[in-house]
Amino acid sequence: MQLSGVGVSPGRVAGPRVVVAADLPKPASEPVPSDLAAEAGKIGQAAAAVATALSDRARSVSGDARSVLETTAAMASDPALTASAEKLVLGRSLPAPRAVWEAAGEFMTALQAAGGYLAERARDVADVRDRIVAALLGVAPPGVPELTSPSVLVARDLAPADTAGLDPDLVLALVTEEGGPTSHTAILARALGIPAVVACAGVLGLDSPGLAVDGSAGTVAPADGTVRAPARTARPEWDGVGRLADGHRVKLLANVGSAADASAAAAAGAEGIGLFRTEFCYLSAASEPTEAEQRAAYAAVLSPFAGKPVVVRTLDAGSDKPLAFLPMGEEPNPALGVRGLRVAFDRPELLDRQLSAIAAAAAETGVELSVMAPMVATAAEAAWFADRARAAGIARVGVMIEIPAAALCAASIFEVVDFVSLGTNDLAQYVFAADRQLGAVAALNDPHQPALLRLVGMVAEAAAGKPVGVCGEAAADPSLAPVLVGLGVTSLSTNAVALAGVGAVLREVDLETCRVRSRRDLRGRARAAGLAG
Template sequence: MREIHGTGIGERVAFGPVVRMADALPEPSERASALDPGAEEARARASLSAVAVELADRGVRAGGAAKDVLDAQAMMAEDPTLITDIVQRLGQGRTAERAVFEAFAAFRDLLAGMGGYLGERAADLDDVSQRVVAHLSGVAAPGVPSPGHPFVLVARDLAPADTALLDLDQVLGLVTIGGGPTSHTAILAREKSIVAIVGAADADGIADGETVIVDAERDLVVQNPTVVQVGEARQRIADRAALAAAPITPGALADGTPVPLLANLGNADDADDAVRLGAEGVGLFRTEFLFLDRAVAPDVEEQQEQYRRLLAAFPGRKVVVRVLDAGADKPLAFLNDAHEENPALGLRGIRALRQAEGVLRGQLEALAAADAETEAELWVMAPMVATVEETRYFTGLARESGIRVAGTMVETPSAALIADRVLAACDFASIGTNDLTQYTMAADRLLGTVADLQSPWHPAVLRLIADVGAAGAAHGKPVGICGEAAADPLLAVVLVGLGATSLSMAPSALADVRASLARYTLDQAKQLATAALGADGAVEAQQAARDGAAAHAGA
């Protein structure tokens, strides 16, 4: 028996035989082409188009966040800059396979050097390149194996196209050697309720056919487990199935303290599933899907229709919409497409919107119009707020546009440190734990190389969350959590103990979090929070909370 550590997604467990994902295709030969450049160009364009169509089709079948990711990959396959580079290389006598490989590799290296959001997209380029080269070569693209029996998939990392369409009747669990807690693999695994461990560097030594336990709750992969360990895993799987079948009730602590459980959504099409899974409203509606990959911003009428569809799905319930969160890391021609050396610290969020106020005014106008047509309780918030002045700017503009409830995201340490003054200038705060963690720990949340520093369990992050919670209580204003931290069942209890008044997460996590909250009173949640705050690091904080939870269970 051997234990391998990584980052668990959720708190479920799975076990079974391992099947490893095949290695990538070999690098294409550098031999000169026997065809003229025109014929090679025709081959390359046909394969690029075929792969783009295939990726878009996978996105339609997958839906949800996966569709957005795969649509972005499909656009990579037809990117004009890449095609121009490929054609130039073909003119130098290269084969279509070699030209595609070199052009994608050059662009990948460029993005990797930029870091941040664009750096993490480098892996997506590798996947598209492999698929195009495979199509040109007439062979199957590397992908998820199909051994004909249920298995645990072990891979260096998974491309979004593969993660999106995993056969959940066959794939019992997923272990990746690379990746971090906010990589595409982790995000899609969470959305699809796949038992997963990411960033398990030592999993490279697991062989095909070996039995493993994938224990997401404990951040462990157990290689060659004992009979006792397998029996425990079976019991936890049975307990989880019973939990999933339990009646859906509003989120609350054991003493009756209400904790509304809300959904994070990126598209109005996902609203029905969120309601089915027990979402009491929406804590974060990302509006970027309306704006990305466009030359001009969508008009008010187009936006209004999308917002109306969303609000209509939640009559009488709270729906929190975040205005456009874009900038240099997600460049938009009509907002800000200037190159920045460090886009994570550049013109993004509310900063970018102030530079293009017409875009923000149009979005607020569309939201107010949709609100007037529906019966939901619309709240609107600004992203990446760092100052009181920015808070006042957004709140004033929202009021002027007819928005009744206006708040801010707390994603920067500065906003958390002066939360008492920020909350005095708006109606509510919503803590984005993903960005708050990366800025507090100075560790890019999209880079697996610093994944060990990206944990919201770190006491430095928890202390900032506690400061915001205290400020909310002092002002009598709500403080929600809409980062991925809310989907961790035990951390959710700690967050409530720190002062969070609602939790928003991927809909697939609602059942686990609801059950976890119901085990503790508010006083017990505060005790767990105090224990975590008193620790020296993220691992110690999580263990302190686990020890406290075990003590309560045994009392």
């Protein structure tokens, strides 16, 4: 029986099947600790031990794996998680393992409610949670078992730290039941050159000694366990400058959402920040952070990029991404309701304070600042935002193109802003009416879909010389990068781990080749989908 999922890293292989252990079960809430202070003290020690172990692993590797492990280590040492768990021990008399579990659950709930990129980071928190709980219980954490021979790994999902530590000589392929084309598993698999299929429903139920995996077609089938795999090519190398073979410049920037992300991006050679998600500053806040608090938080993220370009996105919140201090009420369809810039229409002072803090942080760190607004639908909305940003002393202003209406009216939007950035993750959701978090419709969120590419081309054509970036995870796919450049995109912004692969591929092609590929890709895929014009 052949199963279908979403192919996210190309290659055809077969080999013995190894199942990755599931997450730890929820720890018991009893017995009540006899010494609550001592029990609470165990949490910081366990978290420190986990962070040290991850940091030690990071020092033993390089490139993409190192940056991911360093980011996970920073998450394990986050004092907010430790403090929240300690309060649960002292306030509710919970054992330390259960307190860590529940504290992490609160963070995961907030991230999942935030949606998009932040929702995908909930898996990272679960990984850190399991590692700290395992340390407290004195058991081995769940994750990838030690491999002694080449195998196909099968899992419900994989944490970035697990994927980053994989040996491509022993891991023939990755197959997960969950995840999507923009997940960390997909990005890291491509970076490591490991064939991978995600959102493959039912794969954990296959009872066979081996699996045959086609990472291009997205198929998985039972096999006898015999290893069949072509020789792998060397990992890509990139010198930190985004350009084509003919010298045509394409800036390669980073998507970041925290100071740890920014440090990893700088270490990976990013030429700047193409998308700074500012929601992290608000997620756990019971009240709106002051301008001084925001300024300090933003400066910590911007400081590694002094003298370089950074694009800061203003708060992307709403009833689908609730914040404690920003009650929005219930809506029948939150994804189509008051979110993103729409929140600011009734609360302009919230936006004004954030713009002031962003401008102050940029002046403090010496970055080349640009700001952009999320969820803009019309040129009038773009003009409203641009006026407020320029009044705050910010010279370069843009908007996100993630609503189809904005793509269709791009020419009018370019009349009032200096640049745009295509958020292909949300744009795909709205174009195909397909939730990017739902595995059953993951194939519709494939950034190679011709309808999505046609919108990208329309926006680039309307730019008339102004910059057009892509900051969705479409930019992380090396096979798609030349197509996007051929359509007229001038910069690509992605997670740090994808930069080298994208940079290496672009260095091998010239601009005319990119244009030919974009035309061929649109024509061929459009005919197959019945969309040829």
